[in-house]
Amino acid sequence: MFKTIKLTTIVYVLAAVVLVGALTPAFVIAGRKPKETPAFSEKPRTVVVLDAGHGGDDPGVTGVRTGVKESDLNLKTALVLGDILSSAGYKAVQTRLTEGSTAEGAFDKDADMQARKAVIERANPAAVISLHLNKYEDASRRGIQVFYSTDASEALATAMQKHLNDKMNVPTLGRGFEPIRGDYYIAQCTDAPSIIIECGFLSSPIDEALVTDASYRLRLASEIEAGLTAYLAE
Numbered sequence: 001m002f003k004t005i006k007l008t009t010i011v012y013v014l015a016a017v018v019l020v021g022a023l024t025p026a027f028v029i030a031g032r033k034p035k036e037t038p039a040f041s042e043k044p045r046t047v048v049v050l051d052a053g054h055g056g057d058d059p060g061v062t063g064v065r066t067g068v069k070e071s072d073l074n075l076k077t078a079l080v081l082g083d084i085l086s087s088a089g090y091k092a093v094q095t096r097l098t099e100g101s102t103a104e105g106a107f108d109k110d111a112d113m114q115a116r117k118a119v120i121e122r123a124n125p126a127a128v129i130s131l132h133l134n135k136y137e138d139a140s141r142r143g144i145q146v147f148y149s150t151d152a153s154e155a156l157a158t159a160m161q162k163h164l165n166d167k168m169n170v171p172t173l174g175r176g177f178e179p180i181r182g183d184y185y186i187a188q189c190t191d192a193p194s195i196i197i198e199c200g201f202l203s204s205p206i207d208e209a210l211v212t213d214a215s216y217r218l219r220l221a222s223e224i225e226a227g228l229t230a231y232l233a234e
């Protein structure tokens with residue numbers, strides 16, 4: 001008798017479960033779905049503007065041995081950094097995607113800089129990173145240096161320079177640098193933290209060989225992404 005009651009109870013419970021399942025409105029089931037969607041897909045991505053310095057009729061500095069144009073190398077570094085940032089979950093916005101200038105029409109340096117500012121304003125980024133290569137009369141001068149203009153950019157400049165010192169400058173040169181503050185259009189045309197990274201000296205045959213090597217640019221771009229991520233996590 002006891003067993004019979006228990007079996008009967010089980011049958012009733014199972015029937016009730018099946019009935020409730022069949023009668024559950026579709027919207028109740030559908031309503032549960034958003035909670036199962038991973039949260040990261042709903043989070044807006046952090047926007048970073050990448051500015052490949054120079055372009056068009058403005059080649060920037062040129063390589064001491066090969067004559068390679070700074071503008072072309074800046075673009076290559078900006079594009080690989082953009083890929084790395086996208087893979088890390090950022091939205092990377094480039095001021096230029098070609099070897100031409102940012103502004104359309106006949107080349108005009110002021111119009112080009114204004115066009116870059118307009119890209120930054122539209123993007124409303126968490127950070128701006130402008131990529132350049134340096135030049136100095138002494139061919140032995142080497143290394144990666146960060147420049148900035150505003151108080152809002154100081155923490156990013158300091159964090160980025162420290163990271164690039166630790167990972168690149170100290171291991172290869174045996175020394176680091178302090179970030180340098182000055183008047184630079186791209187670094188002060190926005191309220192967002194904005195820095196210029198001079199990724200090496202094209203007046204140095206050693207730095208020139210490094211920055212013309214794609215695997216070196218990939219490594220440098222990875223460290224710039226790591227430096228940015230470390231700064232944004234602070």
Ligand SMILES: [Zn+2]
Pocket residue numbers: 053054060061070131132133
């Ligand atoms: Zn430059």
